[in-house]
Amino acid sequence: MQTIDRNEAEYDGEQRLLYRGELFTGLAIDIDPDVPEDNRLDALYLRGVPNGIWKEYDSEGRLIQEVTYEMGAKHGLQRDFDTEGRLTLVKAQDHGYILWTADIDANGLVANVHQSSLTDFQREDLGWARKGTPLPPIPSAPAIGTPIE
Template sequence: MRRVDIDDPEVDMDMGQRLIYRGELFTGEVVEYQRGALVSLNTYKDGVEDGPTREWYMDGTLRSEGTARGGRPVGITRDWHPNGTLAAEREFAEDGLTMLSDREWDETGQPTRAWDRS
């Protein structure tokens, strides 16, 4: 699978907000580094986010993960606090338009929000 750095000067976005690499719609993984640390990895198909997405804090702790289809979130997405405690979990329908549930926790793991589509 092809992989490019988002800061590569040959990476651009077109008017439709699709990712372009060397003048063509990009398919593969796009990574971002800050001060040498990998902070994000997103998968693209024909210039649109499609596949796994992950982000990390600078210390390497997982910050978020999920899956996109056609540029929209599908399935379960999760976010973590800097201390590694789960911060949020959201579930999206396969259409990428409908949120099915939304749960949040504080840094100690105590629930602060719980919503389910009924």
């Protein structure tokens, strides 16, 4: 897999990442060595668009966020962590639409859940399903007071 410094790349008119004039596929690392207090972002791209797991680290190298992209849209679970490495938030997304968000307490248990009200009809109407294929199930939100994986 090719790895580049994202600061050496550019974006085209469609906001796709280009490296040396070509749509980039691989790992783009975004860090500014002149500003050591900045966070680092490890971002996967496929043909110029975000695709795969993106990880953001604080200036001490601790993971603070993990997000999954599918062809340019957030899709799947996003996990946020505090400076001690504890999970603080989990968000389920379907091609950019938030399905639910769960706040996690200091004991690693679900403290609060915010559930989306998007229906399958709305999801299909927005083009999130290929014609003739069933929509994937919306992942269930976790119950309050339960641990989250």
